[in-house]
Amino acid sequence: TRAVTTPIAINIATLIHAPVAMAILIVILSGLLGAALSPWILRNLDDERAAGLALGLAAHAIGTVQAWQRGPVAGRYSAFGMAVNGMLTAIWLPTVMILLGH
Numbered sequence: 001t002r003a004v005t006t007p008i009a010i011n012i013a014t015l016i017h018a019p020v021a022m023a024i025l026i027v028i029l030s031g032l033l034g035a036a037l038s039p040w041i042l043r044n045l046d047d048e049r050a051a052g053l054a055l056g057l058a059a060h061a062i063g064t065v066q067a068w069q070r071g072p073v074a075g076r077y078s079a080f081g082m083a084v085n086g087m088l089t090a091i092w093l094p095t096v097m098i099l100l101g102h
Contacts, residue, residue: 002030004089005060005082012093027060034059035066052077057085 001009001023013023038059042051052074055063064082068075 002026003057004086008086008090012089015094015097030058031060031062035062038063038066048073049077053081056081056083 001012001018004012004027006024006027009023009027010020012018013020034055038051038055042054045051045054048071051070052067055067055070055074056078059066060082064075064078067078
């Protein structure tokens, strides 16, 4: 559940019978750490598209705010990455759970 936003993580945790509070904590800490460390981690990355996409995928909404501070291109790519990741996870995870018989 770490790779999606908190509302999606709550549903996933419920679906896979994981502790919801732990899932929420992991997602929030992941976003905070990703956004806080992104200036250092992405310091040598000059492509704003790649930086934005990385922030959206790894640090969710907080990362998207950080990406918008980098610039509008990074912000748009971050929002796109976060949205696509959420949609794909919301689609493939229930499918996998059904196929596994859970």
